[in-house]
Amino acid sequence: MQLVDFTTLTAACHELSDRWLPARLEQVYQRDRYTVQLGLRTLEERGWLTLCWHPQAARLCMGDPPPRTPDTFTFSQQLRHQLNGLALVKLGAIADWERVVDLQFARRPGEPALWHLYVEIMGKYSNVVLVNAENVMITAAHQVSVQQSRLRPIQTGQPYTPPPPLTEAIPRQDEPQSQWQQRISLIPGALSKNLLTTYRGLSSPLANTLIQQAGLSAQASTDELTVEQWQSLYQVWQRWLEILQTGHFQPGWLARGYTVLGWNILQPAPDVQTLLDRYYTTQLNQQEFAQLQSQLGQRLKGLLTKLNSKAEGFRQRLNQSAQADLYRNQADLLMAHLQEWQPGLKSLTLADFNTGQPVTIALDPEKNAIQNAQSLYKRHQKLKRARTSVEPLLADVEAEIQYLEQVEAAVQQCDPDHSSTDLLTLMEIREELIQQHYLKEPEYRPPANFNTDFHHYKTPSGFELLIGRNNHQNDRLTFRLASPYDLWFHAQEIPGSHVLLRLAAGEIAQDRDLQCAADFAAYYSRARQSAQVPVVYTQPKNVYKPKGAKPGIAIYKREQQIWGQPHQVQSYF
Numbered sequence: 001m002q003l004v005d006f007t008t009l010t011a012a013c014h015e016l017s018d019r020w021l022p023a024r025l026e027q028v029y030q031r032d033r034y035t036v037q038l039g040l041r042t043l044e045e046r047g048w049l050t051l052c053w054h055p056q057a058a059r060l061c062m063g064d065p066p067p068r069t070p071d072t073f074t075f076s077q078q079l080r081h082q083l084n085g086l087a088l089v090k091l092g093a094i095a096d097w098e099r100v101v102d103l104q105f106a107r108r109p110g111e112p113a114l115w116h117l118y119v120e121i122m123g124k125y126s127n128v129v130l131v132n133a134e135n136v137m138i139t140a141a142h143q144v145s146v147q148q149s150r151l152r153p154i155q156t157g158q159p160y161t162p163p164p165p166l167t168e169a170i171p172r173q174d175e176p177q178s179q180w181q182q183r184i185s186l187i188p189g190a191l192s193k194n195l196l197t198t199y200r201g202l203s204s205p206l207a208n209t210l211i212q213q214a215g216l217s218a219q220a221s222t223d224e225l226t227v228e229q230w231q232s233l234y235q236v237w238q239r240w241l242e243i244l245q246t247g248h249f250q251p252g253w254l255a256r257g258y259t260v261l262g263w264n265i266l267q268p269a270p271d272v273q274t275l276l277d278r279y280y281t282t283q284l285n286q287q288e289f290a291q292l293q294s295q296l297g298q299r300l301k302g303l304l305t306k307l308n309s310k311a312e313g314f315r316q317r318l319n320q321s322a323q324a325d326l327y328r329n330q331a332d333l334l335m336a337h338l339q340e341w342q343p344g345l346k347s348l349t350l351a352d353f354n355t356g357q358p359v360t361i362a363l364d365p366e367k368n369a370i371q372n373a374q375s376l377y378k379r380h381q382k383l384k385r386a387r388t389s390v391e392p393l394l395a396d397v398e399a400e401i402q403y404l405e406q407v408e409a410a411v412q413q414c415d416p417d418h419s420s421t422d423l424l425t426l427m428e429i430r431e432e433l434i435q436q437h438y439l440k441e442p443e444y445r446p447p448a449n450f451n452t453d454f455h456h457y458k459t460p461s462g463f464e465l466l467i468g469r470n471n472h473q474n475d476r477l478t479f480r481l482a483s484p485y486d487l488w489f490h491a492q493e494i495p496g497s498h499v500l501l502r503l504a505a506g507e508i509a510q511d512r513d514l515q516c517a518a519d520f521a522a523y524y525s526r527a528r529q530s531a532q533v534p535v536v537y538t539q540p541k542n543v544y545k546p547k548g549a550k551p552g553i554a555i556y557k558r559e560q561q562i563w564g565q566p567h568q569v570q571s572y573f
Helices: 006-020 072-085 177-184 193-196 204-213 229-247 271-319 324-336 370-412 416-435 471-481 511-524 566-572
Strands: 023-032 035-041 047-050 057-062 089-092 100-106 114-118 129-132 137-140 349-350 358-362 455-458 465-468 487-491 499-501 533-538 560-564
Touching: 006 047, 006 057, 006 089, 006 229, 006 271, 035 072, 035 560, 057 271, 057 471, 072 137, 089 533, 137 349, 137 499, 177 193, 177 229, 193 204, 204 229, 271 370, 271 416, 324 358, 324 370, 370 416, 370 471, 416 471, 465 471, 465 511, 471 499, 487 511, 511 533, 511 560, 511 566
Parallel strands: none
Antiparallel strands: 023 035, 023 089, 035 047, 047 057, 089 100, 100 114, 114 129, 129 137, 349 358, 455 465, 465 499, 487 499, 487 533, 533 560
16 A cells, blocks of 8 residues: 655645635544544535544545544544634644644634644654644544653653654755765665665655656666666656645556656546545555455354354264164064073074064173163164254254355455445444354444445346345345335345345336346355356245344245346346
8 A cells, every 4th residue: 555655745735725724623523543534614615634644544635524423532522622613724744854744723813823733644653643832742643652662752741742853865956966866876776775765755656656757767776877867867856846846736546556746647636635535545445345354254164164063963963863763673673572582692683573674683792682672762762852952953053054154145245346335234244243243342343333225236127126235234125125016036045145126016027127136146146156046036025034033034935936147147237
């Protein structure tokens, strides 16, 4: 993930100063443990300023409004208490070439600042600190104790000290090429590395962009460059400094990442704020999506492995209990032929009552015939009782396996390319597993207020097709939303989503519409990779939820079968 460097931060602050100063602070909301948003209002518009101290996505930019969920964080409450109603009157770096932005708040424009909100955009050391007019820290997003950092602790009640000054040289437009070249080539090495270690304000992506713009290789050695190559790189260097000086930034997307310099962009962005908000929101969503999908997948795989092993043990016990009648028959034979028994016999072969076939009965030589028969009767009773007790246990385990396989199918169907919506789907699945006690409740998780929508598609005749993304949506789709005229589809005896073909009164679905619904039901099932999948469909009134069943579980009757073809789904788009 590309980090916000000095150039990007300068571009963001330049836009914010031009468009959002002065502004009245109306609201403070903390989205998560790394992001707080300030609701600003100017004479022309209202927006949300995002302050983020995430180790990989620290940034300062305007963003989308926060969700309508309660804010339970202490940091935002402290900011709201001190800053609410004040005016943001100034915004800028605390010193040249520093990545610490000072947001100054006063009662009204033109008056001295009462509060300073320092936003430190420094990778894993990023932070947001509220300081009063006497330079005393009132609160901080991340407090740093003396044990964590003797160089620069950050604790409330202590004076605020800026980060240690940078030791690299300051880039200057008036620096002659000879001196600039001498600094970079003082110790021969890779061009990109030497640029980074010689001058402040550079990042690896920016250094590589400068070198690429000059037509050079980042790994080129400084002692191998020609005079013309040095001249080309110096000209690009000057253009970069000129953009910083004039503020003529051109934000846009690159093949990988973004730039605010307008060089080699694939697609321009409307402004720096939109660029940063979209890039980091997408990157963080994809990162969280991958982590959550892996976490849920591993947990479900472990649970299913244990349950399948447990079910196999129950099946083996049932197979053993199937021999109960055999032991009873042997006992009856032995009791009917007591005269055939002789002391010391280890086995006795007798003719079966029904078939007349010889049956060999194992005997205990230390017991008489009656005692051996009694042992066989006891084994019969024990196995019979085992069957009675094991069958309901096996049914419970198989129902639990069916439920977890349904959840696993929903997790696997989430698409990282649609991570914004599917991330909420995964979070809803995690919440469901927590409620069902398959996952422990974490110390912190976002409020459980999900508004994910169903998958929406159209059949060839234009009928609406709704597909549940997870078990809660499946239940809502089938037992709340479905009307008497709709048709309900599901892969037959295969974990998958509930599919609803919406029909109005008097409308009749054609064969191509039924086939389309069946194809989608097969695609959103565990058998997605199969060529053909059996799919059942019926009216919603014929679908029932067993008493006490887990979310997403349903039984049906009066169904009809149709073969779904998952690979045909792409042809409907």
